[in-house]
Amino acid sequence: MDSWDKVCLPKAFGGLDFRNGQRWNHAILAKYIWAVSEKHDVLWVKWINSVYLKGSDFCSYRLPQDTSWYWRKLCNIRGKFSREDIIAAGLNRKFNSANLYIQSLNHVQVINAQLLTFDNLLRFKVPLDSVMCPVCGVNEESHSHLFFACSLSVKVLEILAEWLNIRLWPYEFYRWRDWLSSRNNGLLSHIYNMLFVDVVYCIWRNQNCCIFYLYSQTASSIAAEVRLLMQNKLISISKKKLSVQGTCLIAQFTM
Incomplete structure (x- = not known):
């Protein structure tokens, strides 16, 4: 970028x-x-x-x-x-x-x-002191690990799944892709795509805090940040002329 x-x-x-x-x-x-x-x-x-x-x-x-x-x-x-x-x-x-x-x-x-997680930095032959995830410190950092397998990210996804009352919540990128593509409702699919973007953004920003400031947010604070971003976007959508079903759907996510 x-x-x-x-x-x-x-x-x-x-x-x-x-x-x-x-x-x-x-x-x-x-x-x-x-x-x-x-x-x-x-x-x-x-x-x-x-x-x-x-x-x-x-x-x-x-x-x-x-x-x-x-x-x-x-x-x-x-x-x-x-x-x-x-x-x-x-x-x-x-x-x-x-x-x-x-x-x-x-x-x-x-x-x-091209989010430069440690595995990608190694491909560019960038010297690193460690390739371990700066958030959990347990596994090597990669896109798959950081966004879906890291213990903190898993907790964030669990909190958001409970908020949205979703049982079948994917924990891998390719499953997310298939899950998003299977959403047939136009507005609902749009909401889930926005959610995916906001989850990735907030987790990535926390990863940068861990690297540069040696500080990590809690899972609940990251999930709250995702909810705030989502609600601000949905409030903007709600100002348009929506069907009764669309209005009820927006209300469900902004309560």
Whole structure:
């Protein structure tokens, strides 16, 4: 993560909330992806489906070589966002580019920012005094251990599972991925994705505190921080026009 990426993080994530022009442009263009995917009843969408897609699903559509530059640019935006995030940004038939931008920024910075746990540092041949987890000191540090197997992280997940009244709570990355992809409800899936991002962020920040300040938060304080981040985001979502079911779902998580 370079300095500009850090500056562009939301203030809640330690940045200055500057807008990243490229990613903001992608979020705006994603509105057209949403319109095409949802097959809106407008002339240009009908034309796209008739001339280019011809009944194919837009997300799995294979772009041919001989196509116009604007259609190629739009298709290339598909890889910038998940289908779930685009659907969530278009709740109630009104697309919210700002929410998509913030959500995608969180995913890019937290999930895909090449978090340099000790196992990755060794691959770059960075000299280390120890490769043991700075939080528990029991096992070697890796993504899998830090976020899902470390005794502190497990306790955090247990507290959050109790808060959300979830019994089948995954404790490995790949199980998390499968679990998130199995959530079919658009808003609920969006909430669980936000939760995953916030859990990773808070655990990672505590790991940095252990390294640089020799101090670790308790599991309950980390879980409380995750809940606060989640509730602030959900309050923002609740200000939009939601269905009765969506309003009840938001209320369930903000009580």
